[in-house]
Amino acid sequence: MLGLMQDRPLSLPMLMNRMENQYRDKTVTTEQIGYVMTAGYGEVATRIRALAGVLDHLGVPRDARVGTFGWNTQRHLELYMAVPCTNRVLHTINHRLSASQLTFIVNDAEDDVLFVDRSILASIWPVIEACERVRHIVVMDDGADFPLPDDPRIHDYEALLAAAVPVDGILEVADERTAAALCYTSGTTGRPKGVLYDHRSIVLHALMLQLVDSFGLRESDTIMPVVPMFHVNAWGLPYAALMCGADLVMPGTSTRPEQLVEQIERHRVTFTAAVTTVWRDAAGFLDGRDLSSLRHIVCGGGAVPVSLSRHYRDTVGQPLRNAWGMTETSPVVTSARITTADRGLDDEHHLEVLAGPGTALPLTELRLMLDDGSLAPHDGQARGELQVAGPTIAGGYFGQTGRSEAVTEDGWLRTGDVATIDPHGRLRIVDRTKDLIKSGGEWISSVELENEIMADSRVAEAAVIAVPNDRWGERPMACVVPVAHGELTGDDVREFLRGRVAGWWIPEEVRIIDEVPKTATGKFSKVSLREMVLQEN
Numbered sequence: 001m002l003g004l005m006q007d008r009p010l011s012l013p014m015l016m017n018r019m020e021n022q023y024r025d026k027t028v029t030t031e032q033i034g035y036v037m038t039a040g041y042g043e044v045a046t047r048i049r050a051l052a053g054v055l056d057h058l059g060v061p062r063d064a065r066v067g068t069f070g071w072n073t074q075r076h077l078e079l080y081m082a083v084p085c086t087n088r089v090l091h092t093i094n095h096r097l098s099a100s101q102l103t104f105i106v107n108d109a110e111d112d113v114l115f116v117d118r119s120i121l122a123s124i125w126p127v128i129e130a131c132e133r134v135r136h137i138v139v140m141d142d143g144a145d146f147p148l149p150d151d152p153r154i155h156d157y158e159a160l161l162a163a164a165v166p167v168d169g170i171l172e173v174a175d176e177r178t179a180a181a182l183c184y185t186s187g188t189t190g191r192p193k194g195v196l197y198d199h200r201s202i203v204l205h206a207l208m209l210q211l212v213d214s215f216g217l218r219e220s221d222t223i224m225p226v227v228p229m230f231h232v233n234a235w236g237l238p239y240a241a242l243m244c245g246a247d248l249v250m251p252g253t254s255t256r257p258e259q260l261v262e263q264i265e266r267h268r269v270t271f272t273a274a275v276t277t278v279w280r281d282a283a284g285f286l287d288g289r290d291l292s293s294l295r296h297i298v299c300g301g302g303a304v305p306v307s308l309s310r311h312y313r314d315t316v317g318q319p320l321r322n323a324w325g326m327t328e329t330s331p332v333v334t335s336a337r338i339t340t341a342d343r344g345l346d347d348e349h350h351l352e353v354l355a356g357p358g359t360a361l362p363l364t365e366l367r368l369m370l371d372d373g374s375l376a377p378h379d380g381q382a383r384g385e386l387q388v389a390g391p392t393i394a395g396g397y398f399g400q401t402g403r404s405e406a407v408t409e410d411g412w413l414r415t416g417d418v419a420t421i422d423p424h425g426r427l428r429i430v431d432r433t434k435d436l437i438k439s440g441g442e443w444i445s446s447v448e449l450e451n452e453i454m455a456d457s458r459v460a461e462a463a464v465i466a467v468p469n470d471r472w473g474e475r476p477m478a479c480v481v482p483v484a485h486g487e488l489t490g491d492d493v494r495e496f497l498r499g500r501v502a503g504w505w506i507p508e509e510v511r512i513i514d515e516v517p518k519t520a521t522g523k524f525s526k527v528s529l530r531e532m533v534l535q536e537n
């Protein structure tokens, strides 16, 4: 027997409703180049309706992908709503990727239209100019002085909005499983893979971030998402803010650490979130600032050093709180908090607890799988591959048919992380099985970097491993076997890579070695290589 409750789709127009009817006066403040842009949610909602009209005017079909190259701004927020609320798919793109990755991603997603901040256009123009399937390129003028190229596909965002016929009435997404947003993540074998969120997953995730035992986002908050809007929907924070009616502070291009700290002080930010590298870089700018408005600082996407968290507690009054997630998981799955089990522990222990990933949020489940396919106990000791399940977790990838290798037969996502879980459900990440390097919160694919290095005819073999780095968390180190000994230096390798991969992928350290250690089956043994290198250090 089915229940008799109303069958209403969990969809983003629900958030639109709240913006227009409940939170018209709540504000979005954006730092543009040389000026600050502030608008109430009521005005933003009006612009979202105009933007919906623009998409109609440009003839963007239902389900079409609308690519964005944008900083964290009010205009990007308008796209976050106008695109999915009109049954199109918002495709956020990381402009820091290499030209070949960007071309692949835009083509793979079959983006119909691109929206680009003018300051970003300068670095990516040659790439998008060559994307012939893109019918329109809408430039969002953020004050950058990059001259607009002569291309009939180019339009000005504000001019389109001013001329638009707004979409009035109810914005309707009939099926909550309708695709809403697409975000590519690094594949271990080189090719990025698209994670396709639906309305239901985004709404549930936004709701999860409001629980008091997670981030506790609320109407009285002023939320500053530092994590980019091109990276997993800025961890879902913009949608959560619209749902609960919090004010938003968008850093735009002002992302230097001292600028971030200054914005927290000036706008009395209460909640903010970024990766470890950002908080490490900002740590030197805290003295003499009044950051007492902060009630919760999330430091996610990687481990939190307890010493860094202590520094924040002592200077700002708030420790850093860790969270675990992936692009495939919307992303937040766990969040650190002090529970009743921690009663009686002193402040130092609390810092340690908050520096760990924490416990799973409601609606998500964790388990640990051993190599033999059995499940590991949650005893805080046994290690296994972390697998996750829930309505906010990917069940496959965009464009792939059949079951993905990343998903088990019984529908759990394999994360490629190795973890323990204690009897209170507390997660600890202890290792990684995927061959990726996380530098400053962004991925570098070892395999792709190796392929690029081996494209040099002077190179016989190359293996890339992650080495710990204070500032970036990890950096790639290349171990290279030359064809002819004595004729290739580390600098030659770095020089060869310039222009072939994004600048931040180029390893600072290149070791010239005699041989890459191999496994029994002849594959590179990264484990032995890492041991060899660490011993030499």
Ligand code: ADP
Pocket (backbone or CB within 6 Å): 185, 232, 300, 301, 302, 303, 304, 322, 323, 324, 325, 326, 327, 328, 331, 356, 357, 415, 416, 417, 429, 432, 438, 441, 443
């Ligand atoms: P995000 O950077 O938003 O977490 P990605 O998909 O880029 O999303 O990266 C996910 C991966 O980052 C995880 O599989 C894990 O390897 C690593 N990671 C994320 N959060 C943590 C954390 N709190 N502690 C350790 N590693 C983490």
